[in-house]
Structures are given as structure tokens and as C-alpha cells.
Amino acid sequence: MTRFVSLLLLLLVFTRIARAQEDEAYCKQMSAVQENEMRIAERRLQGRITRVTASEDIDIHYHRCNWYVDPAVNAIYGTVTTYFSALRDLNTVYFDLTYNMLADSVLYHGKRLSHGRSGDSLSCPLPVGISSGSFDSITVCYHGAPLSSGFGSFVLGKHAGIPAMFTLSEPYGAKDWWPCKNSVDDKIDSLDVTIRTPVAYTGVSNGLRTGSYTSGDTAVNIWKHRYPITSYLVAIAATNYQKFDKRVQLGSVLLPMETFCYPESFTTFESQTQSTLDALQLYHNLFGPYPFLKEKYGHTQFAWGGGEEHQTNSFVKDPGESLCAHELAHQWFGDKITCAAFTDIWLNEGFATHSASMFMESRHPESTLTTRRSEISNITSNPAGSVFVDDTTSVSRIFDFRLTYLKGSHLLYMLRLQMGDAAFWRGVQQYLKDERLAYRYARTRDLQQHLEASCNCTLDSFFRQWVYGQGYPSYRIDWTQIGTETVKFRISQSTSHSSVAMFQLKVPIRFYGKDRDTTLLADNQSNGQLYIRDIGFVADSVAFDPDLWLISGNNRVQRNDSLAAPDRNIVIYPNPFHEECEVMLTDFPGAYAAVIMYGANGQTLFKNVQPLYQGKAFVRIDGRRLAASTYFLLLIDQDGRKTTVPVQKF
CATH class of the missing domain: 1.10.390.10 (Neutral Protease Domain 2)
Structure with missing residues (x-):
């Protein structure tokens, strides 16, 4: 503990004598995975305040962070300087910092400020108010034993008997170990991190390592990151890491990939890194350029199952293909663009x-x-x-x-x-x-x-x-063959949850015949919708969504040759039609029926509520202004039952 206190004093001195120009803010520039993230964060939040208390009236531009950690001791000693601009007139600046972390001093323009604590909020009253649009900075010197207790935001462990520590702050854990704006509505534009550890260990963080040296019994590793980053993606880790480098060609850029792993895992990580390099090329070509091309991508091994997508430096337990591909994809989805809530x-x-x-x-x-x-x-x-x-x-x-x-x-x-x-x-x-x-x-x-x-x-x-909405659809497909080249089928649907009455989707249905098959994509917009399609052969079997593109369950497909007979209570003549078609309804229940014609794009072209006489009605539809295409007649009886019949205009 004596060494920690000495280092804290050293950090305080360092903060006071740092040159002003160094304080310039930089310009703006699978089941295991889930279970790990959920368990870590759930333990962290039990009985804890998660509300963000940091100032919503500041825009954070830059953090300069100096941290001392010993992987064998649950403690952190730090100095964090925050550069910000005021979004309105300010008298007090607030940071999120968990209640048991002790703020030793708060410095403003080289002078100590008084400061206060309320729960997980650190308040820093300013000696003189600053006006909206002003650019300013505050330094917080602090220490404490993070409350993670082996899980979550600040974790201690061992590998092969060697102490190791890492951070994992998503979703609300950044404040557990450093003063920040613990939210996803204000990215830090730029970051500098200095990690001091006992000399046996290496400290890693986001971005590029710009310096590494020893000073007595202390190892110093300096990192810089020049891309915007949200607070929960700022991370550090420390143990006796072994490092190796790879490179991958992404367009005109030869991107470095840097791995810090446990010595006993070196062979495994080195042999499996090629998979991640292949994924980098795939994603770079499909999504657009790797978001952090001016820096690097990397892996850091940590002691918990699964992984976390720390920006430019994913923390993973092992280099499995699927896990590493998942964390890499987050560099685009989650890091470059982060969910706003x-x-x-x-x-x-x-x-x-x-x-x-x-x-x-x-x-x-x-x-x-x-x-x-x-x-x-x-x-x-x-x-x-x-x-x-x-x-x-x-x-x-x-x-x-x-x-x-x-x-x-x-x-x-x-x-x-x-x-x-x-x-x-x-x-x-x-x-x-x-x-x-x-x-x-x-x-x-x-x-x-x-x-x-x-x-x-x-x-x-x-x-x-x-x-x-909630739930999913269950489909029933009734089908029959008409002639030698045409099929008729009906798509019916039920839903698992009342929040969605019907899921409107294009539904893939594959028809199989002798030595051939074809897949139709039927646009299913109403329950019980009927389709007539030419497939060019006689089908002997049918499969619903054979390539499993849809979320659905308990689906049924059955041949129903009664579909080949015309509907007794609906007669459409002629079909196909050229100028007009006639619709005759017989034995319809109730006093009226709605007759609606719409196109494949869903546009309503004809709508009429037709009175019924002894269950009968006759409707004539003028189609002379319609283009040659397939249209749909939707008939709704008084009880709301719907029948959809395709008609064709030539």
C-alpha cells in the first residue's frame, strides 16, 4: 500500500506541473457472449444506482487519464483531466463516480476546488461561472477499491497463477472505476491513457501504444486514441501479457492487428488470428471501410467467458471464430455507430x-x-x-x-x-x-x-x-396443381402474441417436381390470401421457407385439391380480363359485403360496400385504365371474414 500512496503523490505532482500545451483538446475526429455480458452487468447493478448524474450541459471533447493498477490488488489510483465545452451557463460541473471512490482533489486552472458527493455523483462547484460556449477543463485525482468484486466493470483474476485485471463497463459500469459521463449521449472525441503497473505487468488500452518504458519498479504504457468513443468502451487491462503483431490488407491500407495474450495461450491465439484477419476483409468490403483505419485492430485476452468490443481492442477469452467475428463486427455496429439508448x-x-x-x-x-x-x-x-x-x-x-x-x-x-x-x-x-x-x-x-x-x-x-411488436407467425399452406404448369395455393396465418394481428411478409415457398424445383416469393398481405402462379411443371411436393429466412414456428403444408374448384359463393368473370370484370357473390352472410381491389404494391384501386339481397350481389369493375398486371380482390363479409382472390389484367 505504501507504493500506491507514493504513486498517488507522484500523479498529483505530475498533474500540477504538466505544461498547458499538453492539455490541448484534440479535434473531433452468441450465447457465451450474451451470458457473460449479462452476468457481469447484473451483478454490478444489484442494489446500485444506474441513473446518469454527470452534467448534461457539457460536451466532452477529451480525457487525459493516468492510472495506476496492480493486478494483485483491488485498487485504482488515477488522475483524469476532462476538457469540455459548456452548452449553457455553468456554475457547477458534475461527473459520475461510484460513491466509494474517493476524490482526493479537484483541480481547476491549477487550483484546488471544493467538491461534494451525493450518491454516485461528484459535484465540482466552479469559483467563477463559465458562459455557454466556453471551453474549459477540470482534473479529478481519486482512488478507491472498485466494487465489482471479481465481476463486471473492474475485475481481478489469475491465469496460470499470475494476477490479471481488466475492465468491462457496458452498460453502466464506467463510473465504477473512473470519473466520467456514464451515458451513451456524448462521445469523447479523443483520449490519452497512461497506465502504470508493477514492472512485471503490461497495461493495455484503446488505440495506439505510443510509449512503453520502465521507471524503477514501475512499468509505464502510454496509449492514444483519436476517434470518438463512448465511456463504456474505454478499457484497460494488465497482466504479464505476451504480444504479437499481424497485418491485413484493407484496400490501400495495411492495417496492423495487435494481440496481447497470456503466455500460455500464445500458440493458440497466433494460430487462430488468421480467421479474424479474414473477417476484417469480409466486413471491410461488405460494410464499408474499417472504422479505425488510422490506428489498428487488436485482441486482448481476459479472464471472463465471451468477449467485449472495446474500441480498436476487443477483449476475448479465447480466439474462437464466431466470438472474434462477433466482437469485430461491433467495431462498425456499436463502436462507430452506438445505439443512442x-x-x-x-x-x-x-x-x-x-x-x-x-x-x-x-x-x-x-x-x-x-x-x-x-x-x-x-x-x-x-x-x-x-x-x-x-x-x-x-x-x-x-x-x-x-x-x-x-x-x-x-x-x-x-x-x-x-x-x-x-x-x-x-x-x-x-x-x-x-x-x-x-x-x-x-x-x-x-x-x-x-x-x-x-x-x-x-x-x-x-x-x-x-x-x-411481439411474437411470431405460424403458417399453413394449402396447395393444389391446376393443369400441367400452374399451382394454386392459400396462405393462412396465426400469431403467437396479440400485439400483432398479422405479420405481413414476402413468404418463400418451394415447389418440387420431377428433377426440378422453383421457389416463389409470395407477398402475403392478408390472411387466407389465394395465389395462382405458373411454375412450368407439375409439382409433387411443397416446402415452406426451406432456407429458413423467416422467424416462424409450427408451420404446416398440405395438399388441398378442393382449391382447384371455383369458390361457390364468389364468381369472377372473365379472369383474366381486359376492360372490365364482373364479381358475383352468392350465399354471403349478412346484409352487406365490402369489395376492394388493390395492386401488388398495396394501393387501393376500387372500393365498394355492396348491399346483399338474399345473400347475393353483383359488382362490375372498370379496369380500362389499369396496366396489365396481377391485382387482388379482397371481399369482407359483415362478420369481418376476409377472402382474397387474384385477378389478372391483360
Whole structure:
């Protein structure tokens, strides 16, 4: 403990004598994964205040952090200088810092300030108020024993008998070990970190290591990061790391990849790093440039199962293909663009899970259907639950594997099917390039807008049903053969949760015949919708969604040759028609029926509420102004029962 006290005094002196020009702010520039993140954060939050108390009226530009840690001791000694601009007139600045962390002094322009504590809030009254738009800085010198107790935000452990420590702050744990703005609404524009440890250890952090030396019995490692970063992604780790370097060609840039691992894991990490380099190239080409090309990507080994996507430096327990692909994808989805609130955490975790799945499917295509089937089975194991997080005070809800990770991932499979891969990835690339979002924050609506612009369509019903709604559909497909080249089929649907009456989707149905097959993508907009399609052969069997693109469960397919007979109570003549068609209703219940014609794009072209006489009605529809295409007649009886019949104009 004597060495710690001595170092604290050294840090205080260092802060006072630092030159002003050095204080210049820089300009703005899978189940194991989930279980780890959930367990860590759940323990951290039990009985703890999670509300952000830091000043919402400051914009943080830069942190200069000096930390001393000993992996064998649960303690941190630090000096953090924060540069900020005032968003309104200020008399007091607040930081988030857990109540048991002791602020030894607060410095303002080289002079000590009085400071106060209230729960997890550190208040710093200013000697003179500063006006809105002013640029200023405050230094906090502090120490304490973080409360993680082996889990979560500040963790101690051992490997091969050697002490090791690491931080993992998502979602609310940054304040457990350093004074910050513990939120996802103000990214730090630039960061400098100096880590001091006993000489046997190496301290690692975000960005580039710009210096490493020893001073007596102390090892010093200096890191800089020049990209905006949210507070929960700032991280440090320390043990007797062994380091190795790789490089990967990304366009014209030869990107360094830097790994710090335990000596006993060196061979394993070195032999498996190529998988991550391959994933870097895949993502770089598909999503757009790696977001931190001017610095590096790296792995740091830590002692907890799973991983965490610390910016430019993912912490992982082992270099497994899927885990490393997941954490790497977060550099785009979660780091470059961070969810603006944990209600939208699926933008981070859904995309990372989906990206890892794509990578694994490209490397192990033989396992694709087995994995998709298992994940869909997990999603549909419960009839309820939305991707949108309705309780961000519950970490188990934020990191719900079934909803946030798997359902979030499979929403993206469905969007790729609905939009087409080219339009989907074009929209995603524009989302990642959007200057309002890049290196900042996004909500679900931001992604939706870019996807809609890419496909020139509306996705309101999809996002309403699949992100904010709950449950999933169960389909029943009745089909029959008509002649030698045509099939007729009906799509019926029930839903597992009352929040969605019907999921409107394009549904893949594959027809098999002798030595051939074809897949139709039927746009299912109403329950019981009928389709007539030419497939060019006689089908002998049918499969629903054979490649498992949709979230659905308990589906049934059956041959129903009664579909070949015309509906007795609905006669449409002629069909196909050229100028007009006639609709005759017989034996319809009630006193009236609604007759609606709409196009494939959902636009209503004809609508009439027709009185019935003894259950009969006759309606004539003028189609002379309609283009040659397939249209749909929707007939609704007085009790609300619906029947949809396709009609063709030639």
C-alpha cells in the first residue's frame, strides 16, 4: 500500500506541473457472449444506482487519464483531466463516480476546488461561472477499491497463477472505476491513457501504444486514441501479457492487428488470428471501410467467458471464430455507430450476431441450416417478447439472448429477403456513412430511413411488427396443381402474441417436381390470401421457407385439391380480363359485403360496400385504365371474414 500512496503523490505532482500545451483538446475526429455480458452487468447493478448524474450541459471533447493498477490488488489510483465545452451557463460541473471512490482533489486552472458527493455523483462547484460556449477543463485525482468484486466493470483474476485485471463497463459500469459521463449521449472525441503497473505487468488500452518504458519498479504504457468513443468502451487491462503483431490488407491500407495474450495461450491465439484477419476483409468490403483505419485492430485476452468490443481492442477469452467475428463486427455496429439508448441495443448486438453468422456461413456452409434452425427454435420457444427493450434498468432484459441477439439477428435475415441483398447492404452502407450518425449514435428509426431510401419502399409495417411488436407467425399452406404448369395455393396465418394481428411478409415457398424445383416469393398481405402462379411443371411436393429466412414456428403444408374448384359463393368473370370484370357473390352472410381491389404494391384501386339481397350481389369493375398486371380482390363479409382472390389484367 505504501507504493500506491507514493504513486498517488507522484500523479498529483505530475498533474500540477504538466505544461498547458499538453492539455490541448484534440479535434473531433452468441450465447457465451450474451451470458457473460449479462452476468457481469447484473451483478454490478444489484442494489446500485444506474441513473446518469454527470452534467448534461457539457460536451466532452477529451480525457487525459493516468492510472495506476496492480493486478494483485483491488485498487485504482488515477488522475483524469476532462476538457469540455459548456452548452449553457455553468456554475457547477458534475461527473459520475461510484460513491466509494474517493476524490482526493479537484483541480481547476491549477487550483484546488471544493467538491461534494451525493450518491454516485461528484459535484465540482466552479469559483467563477463559465458562459455557454466556453471551453474549459477540470482534473479529478481519486482512488478507491472498485466494487465489482471479481465481476463486471473492474475485475481481478489469475491465469496460470499470475494476477490479471481488466475492465468491462457496458452498460453502466464506467463510473465504477473512473470519473466520467456514464451515458451513451456524448462521445469523447479523443483520449490519452497512461497506465502504470508493477514492472512485471503490461497495461493495455484503446488505440495506439505510443510509449512503453520502465521507471524503477514501475512499468509505464502510454496509449492514444483519436476517434470518438463512448465511456463504456474505454478499457484497460494488465497482466504479464505476451504480444504479437499481424497485418491485413484493407484496400490501400495495411492495417496492423495487435494481440496481447497470456503466455500460455500464445500458440493458440497466433494460430487462430488468421480467421479474424479474414473477417476484417469480409466486413471491410461488405460494410464499408474499417472504422479505425488510422490506428489498428487488436485482441486482448481476459479472464471472463465471451468477449467485449472495446474500441480498436476487443477483449476475448479465447480466439474462437464466431466470438472474434462477433466482437469485430461491433467495431462498425456499436463502436462507430452506438445505439443512442439501450432500448435500441439490438442495433449493436443484432448486427454483430448476424455478421458473425454470415462469416460462419461463408466458412462452414454445411452448418448453415442446422444453425439457423436452432436459433429460430430458440426465438420461438416463447410466444412473447420484443426486440425493443422496454426496461433498461434490467440488464438481463437488455442482454436477452433470445430477443436482443438472436431475434435481432434474424430480423436482418428477413430484411435481406424482403428488400433483396443488394438494396439491403446498400442501405446499411449509407447508414454507416451518414455524417449525422457516424462516430455518434443512432436509433432504430435512423436505420429504417436508410433502408427505405435504398429500396424506395416503406418498411413501417415491418419495423412496427418485428421490432416493437411481439411474437411470431405460424403458417399453413394449402396447395393444389391446376393443369400441367400452374399451382394454386392459400396462405393462412396465426400469431403467437396479440400485439400483432398479422405479420405481413414476402413468404418463400418451394415447389418440387420431377428433377426440378422453383421457389416463389409470395407477398402475403392478408390472411387466407389465394395465389395462382405458373411454375412450368407439375409439382409433387411443397416446402415452406426451406432456407429458413423467416422467424416462424409450427408451420404446416398440405395438399388441398378442393382449391382447384371455383369458390361457390364468389364468381369472377372473365379472369383474366381486359376492360372490365364482373364479381358475383352468392350465399354471403349478412346484409352487406365490402369489395376492394388493390395492386401488388398495396394501393387501393376500387372500393365498394355492396348491399346483399338474399345473400347475393353483383359488382362490375372498370379496369380500362389499369396496366396489365396481377391485382387482388379482397371481399369482407359483415362478420369481418376476409377472402382474397387474384385477378389478372391483360
